[in-house]
Amino acid sequence: MCFTIEIHLTRRSIEERFGVNTSALYDFDFNYFYRAFSNPYIPVIAQEDPARVQLMQWGLFNLVEVHPAVALLASIIVLDAAIYLQHVMFHAVPLLWRLHRVHHADLDFDVTTGARFHPVEILLSMLIKFAVIVLLGPPLAAVVIFEVLLNAMAMFNHSNVRMPLVLDGLLRRAIVTPDMHRVHHSHLADETNSNFGFNLSVWDHIFGTYRAQPAAGHTGMVIGIDTFRDPARCVKLSGILFMPFIGKVTDYAINRRWDTRDDG
Numbered sequence: 001m002c003f004t005i006e007i008h009l010t011r012r013s014i015e016e017r018f019g020v021n022t023s024a025l026y027d028f029d030f031n032y033f034y035r036a037f038s039n040p041y042i043p044v045i046a047q048e049d050p051a052r053v054q055l056m057q058w059g060l061f062n063l064v065e066v067h068p069a070v071a072l073l074a075s076i077i078v079l080d081a082a083i084y085l086q087h088v089m090f091h092a093v094p095l096l097w098r099l100h101r102v103h104h105a106d107l108d109f110d111v112t113t114g115a116r117f118h119p120v121e122i123l124l125s126m127l128i129k130f131a132v133i134v135l136l137g138p139p140l141a142a143v144v145i146f147e148v149l150l151n152a153m154a155m156f157n158h159s160n161v162r163m164p165l166v167l168d169g170l171l172r173r174a175i176v177t178p179d180m181h182r183v184h185h186s187h188l189a190d191e192t193n194s195n196f197g198f199n200l201s202v203w204d205h206i207f208g209t210y211r212a213q214p215a216a217g218h219t220g221m222v223i224g225i226d227t228f229r230d231p232a233r234c235v236k237l238s239g240i241l242f243m244p245f246i247g248k249v250t251d252y253a254i255n256r257r258w259d260t261r262d263d264g
Contacts, residue, residue: 059137068139075138077200079146082132084203086125087196098244099124104192105228105243107235109185114158118244153199157181176201183214187222191215 057063061071090100102118117125133143157176172180176197184195194211197203204210214221224234227247233239 057137058134060135061139062137072139072142072145075136075142076146076149078136079129079132079138079143080150080199081203082128083150083199084197084207086128087198088207088209090121091193091196096121096124101225101228102240102243104185105225105234105240106185107224107229107231108160109158109182109223110160111155111158113185114154114156116240118241120244149199157198172201174201175199179213179218182218182221182223183211185223186214187224187226188215191221 061075066074090096099118099121102121103113103116106113106116153176157178158181159178161178163171163177163179168177168179171177176195176199180195180201181197183191186192191211191214194209195204196209201210216222228234228243230239233243233246
């Protein structure tokens with residue numbers, strides 16, 4: 001649905017996106033790989049893990065009696081906070097940034113970017129969520145609802161959609177909008193290391209990582225990473241899969257948020 005909306009309500013034109021949507025060439029191959037080998041198993045695992053936790057009576061909400069509605073809502077909020085902190089960690093730890101830069105090396109920003117992650121990062125993300133589930137003991141329904149929201153919002157806030165400024169301003173008080181998250185995909189380090197939220201926008205406000213707009217504006221900003229501009233490396237599946245193993249480990253990430261040096 002987001003892809004259809006993008007066609008009719010485009011935020012950045014083809015010319016403003018460097019003359020050609022090169023990410024589409026990559027995303028056709030890589031998203032096919034991702035969906036074929038990852039997506040069929042995620043819903044099954046996402047349901048099995050909390051079910052096992054409930055059966056073994058692990059986690060906070062299996063030890064402390066609270067109203068089911070409270071446990072449901074609190075679990076969704078805590079899981080969202082965990083994803084925010086995980087995202088910050090993947091920018092702050094150089095080895096993890098090597099994986100996450102696959103997502104940021106996209107030369108364009110559209111709905112397909114929301115599914116552009118290295119398989120190893122996908123696996124680590126699942127393990128982190130499982131750890132949170134074991135500690136929290138959330139209801140099964142909360143995990144399923146959260147996974148649906150997370151995937152839907154990832155497509156929405158990565159979409160190249162033109163939204164009225166008033167509507168965007170209202171929505172971003174609660175959730176992450178495309179304009180808000182696009183700032184995070186800027187090639188400038190101080191902009192890349194802002195707006196880490198995926199669902200709720202409150203975390204960026206609480207932890208001081210919120211940035212309202214890109215310095216060059218949404219139509220003038222450069223998307224991607226300065227050291228990865230070659231389409232053969234950023235677009236082709238083979239280049240993407242080997243990207244984490246290219247170049248030296250640098251301290252690019254939140255450690256250099258206000259540094260003007262190029263990232264690695």
